[in-house]
Amino acid sequence: MLKKLLIANRGEIAVRVIRTAKALGYRTVAVYSEADANAMHTELADEAVCIGPAQVAASYLNADAILDAARKTGADCIHPGYGFLSENASFSNACKEAGIVFVGPPASAIELMGSKRRSKIAMHKAGVPVVPGYEGDNASDDELISAAADIGYPLMIKASAGGGGRGMRLVEKESELAGNIKRARSESRQAFGDDELILEKAVIEPRHVEIQVFADSHGNAVYLGERDCSVQRRHQKVVEEAPSPFVTPELRAAMGKAAVKAALACNYEGAGTVEFLVDKERNFYFLEMNTRLQVEHPVTELITGQDLVAWQLSVAEGLILPLAQSDIELNGHAIEVRLYAEDPSSGFTPQTGPVHVFEPAEGEGLRFDTGIRSGDTVTPHYDPMLAKVIAWGETRDQARRRLIRALEDTTVFGVTTNRYFLSRIIADNSFGAGEATTAFLQTTFNQDPSLQPTKPEIRQLALAACILIHGTSGEESWSNAPATTTPMKLDTGNEIVELLVRRMGNRLSCKLGDEHHELAITSIHNGTLCTVDNGVRQRCQYHRKGDSLYLQAFGESWQVKDLTHQPAAVANGTGSGHIQASMDGSIIDVLIEPGQTVSQGEILVILEAMKMEHPVKADCGGVVTRVLTRKGDQVKRDQLLVEITNGEVSGQESNK
Structure with a gap:
């Protein structure tokens, strides 16, 4: 019998796992970085251990520190959540060697499914439909270029070790191939430490449909319906729903059986998700398998009435699956959106700073999974997701109505969020008709008012x-x-x-x-x-x-x-010349120097936060009198970076 669970994660998923574990009688241990010392998950757990500074590599990716925390507290099992070490085969092995149960699949399954190349080959052998392509072992640029001629265009370049859209490129014609291969290799190397690439025939405007699977150590495996995750931005999921409005009962059964084949083929245990691309004719192709609990698992829980974290803990204890396939029923419809601290009207720029007020809406059929409260601060160190907002209804339209109301009635003051953007998607007629594909945000929705800067009426x-x-x-x-x-x-x-x-x-x-x-x-x-x-x-x-x-x-x-009672110099529309950091982050480039003449709107400094670059621009024309930062500096929101002596300067006079 397992007794004490350490959650090797942070934020909403740590909070969500802690709540189920405590309900089942487990003692719980949270780990936290110095930046998360007062975070919600640290206060909900029975015990908490600091595992390092804010930087992810020194804390939430520090396997030794996490295992040491488990030893200190006597935790006999570790739940990795999602992200961080959740799909790290070495960490799974390290837990086993330390005599600690890893709440997840065997390291061999993680390792196999962590390689797009090897997993695709394995799925083909197991009889799971795959996208035609090329999966040569450590293929060179020349080998990829040669294979592309046989595959035809358009095609996808994919990082074998990738995820989240990194190392992925759509290539429309041969002249674009070589350059995109180089960029995909570079991005993959930086993101995953591995630049191996594969090629696939591009499935144009597909549906992204995934199957939730579960397997135990006794050879049993089941599927718990599907989730439609077609609404995406840059290969990142924005809306997830279950069941899919596009999937028929016959297609569900066929995809479910294929997903179970995939799980059994790699001796899987625990929760997993087999992702498929589905074309307009409802042909489906294996995309990848995520060897962990998904961010969007709540929609499956709401339509099945099952607690998937409880299932994970049951399998980790060596028990058989709670239900057989014939016992699993789907009821109603659920839709989830990810509430982010970001500004859709400004290119989805991540936002940092204090959350003065956070009050989730209340109502029938609503669920909020969150790790923040009023008074918390969004830092640049981690993903800027504030909450997952999920609505269930007896019908899809009822779930939509409830979700729109939940988004409109949820109060977030302090940081800009994508709340309005999300509500507009759910209310959109094309989405309502169940017609949204992976191209929806780039085509049908790309001129929506939520994506444009607006002035208050x-x-x-x-x-x-x-x-x-x-x-x-x-x-x-x-x-x-x-x-x-x-x-x-x-x-x-x-x-x-x-x-x-x-x-x-x-x-x-x-x-x-x-x-x-x-x-x-x-x-x-x-x-x-x-x-x-x-x-x-x-x-x-x-x-x-x-x-x-x-x-x-x-x-x-x-x-x-x-500005009514502020001095005119501060309130004038040309700017003060005091250029401040827009958020916490690190300076990756300084483009000006003292004495240089600049124009209003000119980029002065490049700030990096949340893995994105943000230009800091002059709010007026004039001469740079002081540069108070340099490349490599860590800066805080509103920190003074550059001072400009205000003056009328034309674009021709500035030193670009």
């Missing part, structure tokens, strides 16, 4: 004015207040606007140029503003932090900064 500015003026007056009721007119200057993030606000008792009139909006305030208390606008009573959530005001209504979020 006059009614949104009027709501901000209500809150800011109320904060100035300090009055609970405005019913007897005399009429007053107040000028107001607000920074909306994209521009600075000047409003003329007139207060008449509990009514407020807001004028912006030729636009005019009027509403009545019924109450304002504890972060909620209630108004009557054109005869309709509505609520607006808000949070004020200094001069910054965060608001949420109409399914959208926006932020303004009150």
